[in-house]
Amino acid sequence: MKRLMIDMDNCITDAYFMERINEYLNTNYKLNDQKDFYLQNLISKEKKGGFWNYMTTHTFYGDCPLLKDCYETLKILNQKYKLYIATAYLYEESNPDISGINLKEKYDYLKKYLPFISPKQYIFISDKNLIHSDIAIDDRICNLENSDKKLLMTAWHNKDIDDKELEKKGIKRVNTWMEILKELEGEE
Numbered sequence: 365m366k367r368l369m370i371d372m373d374n375c376i377t378d379a380y381f382m383e384r385i386n387e388y389l390n391t392n393y394k395l396n397d398q399k400d401f402y403l404q405n406l407i408s409k410e411k412k413g414g415f416w417n418y419m420t421t422h423t424f425y426g427d428c429p430l431l432k433d434c435y436e437t438l439k440i441l442n443q444k445y446k447l448y449i450a451t452a453y454l455y456e457e458s459n460p461d462i463s464g465i466n467l468k469e470k471y472d473y474l475k476k477y478l479p480f481i482s483p484k485q486y487i488f489i490s491d492k493n494l495i496h497s498d499i500a501i502d503d504r505i506c507n508l509e510n511s512d513k514k515l516l517m518t519a520w521h522n523k524d525i526d527d528k529e530l531e532k533k534g535i536k537r538v539n540t541w542m543e544i545l546k547e548l549e550g551e552e
C-alpha cells in the first residue's frame with residue numbers, strides 16, 4: 365500500500381483563524397483577499413501578544429466544517445492507502461502555550477469529525493519533509509518536497525502561482541476533493 369500524507373489546515377478544514385483575527389481586531393478581512401500564508405501578520409506588533417492570549421480561550425476549530433466532499437473522499441482513500449494526516453501546530457515565541465492548545469484542538473477535531481481515521485494515523489510535525497511519502501496533498505509547496513506525487517490544494521496564499529511554475533516542480537494543482545479522488549484513480 366502506498367503512503368498518502370494529507371495536510372489538515374486548508375485541506376481538511378479552513379479553521380476559524382481568520383474569524384478570530386477579525387473578532388479581535390474588529391475588522392472584516394476576507395481570506396481570499398490575502399496573499400500572506402501567515403494570517404497573524406495582519407496583526408500589529410503591539411496587538412500580537414494580546415491576540416495570542418485571546419486565542420488561549422477561543423477556539424481555532426470548534427465546529428468548523430470540513431471542506432466539501434472531504435469526509436466521503438477520505439473514507440474511500442483510507443481503504444486504499446496507508447493514509448496519514450500530517451499537520452504542523454502553531455508556535456509563537458510570545459506565547460509558547462498556544463502550541464499545546466493548538467495541538468489538543470487539532471487532535472480533538474480530527475477525532476470528532478473523521479472518526480474512521482485512527483489517532484495512530486495522525487502526525488503532528490513541524491518539518492513535513494522529514495517524512496517521505498508516495499503521495500502528498502498540501503496547500504504549501506514547501507511541504508511537498510519529499511513526496512513522489514505532489515498535489516497542491518488551492519488556497520488563498522497559493523492561488524496566483526501559475527501551472528507552468530508548478531509543473532517545473534512536478535506539482536499538480538487540485539481545487540476540490542472530487543478532483544483529488546480523480547487524480548488518485550489507479551494510483552494505488
Ligand SMILES: [Mg+2]
Binds near residue numbers: 371373504
Ligand atoms: Mg495547510
